[in-house]
Amino acid sequence: MKRDKKQLQEKIQAIQDTMFVLGGKWKLPIILSIYGGNKRFNDISNSIPKITNHILSKELKHLEANLLVKRSVIDDYPVRIEYSVTDYAYGLEEVILPMESWGKKHRKKIKEK
DSSP states (O other): OHHHHHHHHHHHHHHHHHHHHHOSSSHHHHHHHHHTTOOSHHHHHHHSTTOOHHHHHHHHHHHHHTTSEEEEEEOSSSOEEEEEEOTGGGGGHHHHHHHHHHHHHHHHHHHHO
16 A cells, blocks of 8 residues: 555656646747747747737746756847757657647537537
8 A cells, every 4th residue: 555655646746747847828838839930039929829928938937947948049140049949848749749639639528518
């Protein structure tokens, strides 16, 4: 029984860690926007309906701190800032694809109701 309890606690901790990094309504859309080719702040902002610049800035910092997004300063005139997904972020496909599949099924089920 003790082993089962420890395994459950480890499972809960792993889910909490994932939710801390990816939770909320903005983080995955931001990652998908950058993955889709939007590298500049305004391009990312314009590709995500209803996101504010304040929230986008905060979420980009969080994603950068968690090694999912890289911020690059391009020493040009004027100086440009571009964002890219990291190699580490590509591992999120294991999470995103099942979420997308479930979301489509759920939307269909709710619409049938």
